[in-house]
Amino acid sequence: MITSIFNKSKPINFTIVFFITLLAFITLNVKYVKAPITGSFFLTQSFLFFVCFFSILVLSFIVGKNSLTQRSNYEIVLYSLFLLALPQTLSNPDIIYANFFVLLGYRRIISLRSQTNVKKKLFDAAFWLAIAALFYFWSILFFVLIIVTLVLYTDNNIRHWLIPFSGLLTVFLITISISIICYDSYFEIFNSLPEVSYNFSNYNSLQYVVIITMLFSFGSWASIFYIKNIKQKKKAFRPSYYVVLFAVILGFLIIVFAPNKNGSEFLFLFSPLAIIMANYIEIVQEKWFKELFLLVIIIVPFVILLL
Template sequence: MITSIFNKSKPINFTIVFFTVLLAFAVLNIRHVENPFTTSVFLKQTLLFFVCYISIFVLNFIVDKNNLSQKSNYEVVLYSLFLLALPQTVNNPDIIYANFFVLLGYRRIISLRSQINVKKKLFDAAFWIAIATLFYFWSVLFFLLIIITLLLYTDNNIKHWLIPFTGLLTVFLISISASIIYYGSFFGVFKSLPELSYNFNAYNSTPYIIIITMLFSFGLWAGIFYLNNIKQKKKAFRPSFYVVLFAVLIAFLIIVFAPNKNGSEFLFLFAPLAVILANYIEIIQEKWFKELFFAVIILVPFVILLL
């Protein structure tokens, strides 16, 4: 019954997603933000809200355009529920912006499946990921997705291997120029430097333990079926599904490397993991198990709110 609401693309689904994301921001500001709620804070949170909401539309576009699901809206609902379960993910503006640009990079990488305008798509993908890196350094790891995609398509065109680096170099040179003009130094524009930390003590609380357990246990379980299901896809579509899987692994590395482990680093994981879980929900044959699986994912965020 619950799954039937989201098993087809409907406008009502995006209304539900809108209010779920809105609730995540409300919970963040009530529970986790100690600063007084001023007009400037309201405007800042409104901007971040719409960036998060637009990111969900970008995810939906990627999934629909590249047939990554069976035309359902599970992925956008799951994404919004992840935000609600871990509202700290919307507490870091730099990561919100970086994740948005990474999604734009995903869009170009996965669209390489069509083998149309390959050079432009490679440049665009590297360009967007490079911009994301300006906001959060470890976003640079997603550049590996471009290399992995070229390997998956066994692309032997040397120009295709060089173009992504020109995209990175373009953003770097523009950033250096802007830094000299506005800051009077070469690297003043760079917000994030390559720091890392392996201190996971911040996750040692009941809400973190519950949501991390759900994300990784459900993700691992769904991932096994996702891998098996890829073999049943048409050969031309398989690289796109593998890209999603590698995106999850890279997001996991970012969580491990993140210098400030405050929960916001999980945002990079939500989009690819939502696609994997959506695919799994779609292939579950037992109606009762599909309902139970999806119901647990819906209930967990609200249970965490009570803690």
């Protein structure tokens, strides 16, 4: 019964996702931040909420436009439930902005499937990812997806390999110019530096143990079937599916490298992981198992709220 609600793209699904995301923001501010409610605080949180919700709409557009699922809304529901399960992912505005620009980069990378306007798409993808890196340095790892895509399409055009780097250089030069004008310094504007920390002690709590276990176990199980299912896709669609798989790996690496492990770094993992798990839910034949799989993912965030 639960799966029948989300197995087709319907307006009601976006309404449900809207309220789940809103609940995640409320949970963050009531249970974890506990900041005084002022006018500026309310406006800031409202803006962040709409950036986050718009990111979900971008995710839905990417999936629908490139046929990454079977026209269901599982991916956006899973994404919003991940947010509710780990509302700390919404605690860092810079990561929320970076994730939004990473999704814009995804959109251009995956759209290379059509093999039209390739140069423009490569430049745009690198441009958006470079902007994401201005907010959170380690999001630059997703630049690897551009290289992976060119390899998957066996693109031997040397210009196509150089264009992404010109996109990075463009953002770098614009940023330096703004820094000189505003701060009379070349690098003052760069507030995201390549720091690394391997201290995972912040994850030593029941909430993190439960959520990480769920994401790792369910994600690993779904990934096995996802990889098997790629072989059944049309040849033109396969690179897009591999890009999603590599995005999960890069999202995991960001969690490992994150200098401040407060939970917000998991946000980069949610989009590709939601796509993989949505694919798994769609291909499961046993309806009872499909219902149970999704039910557990729905129940866990609400149980966590009570801890």
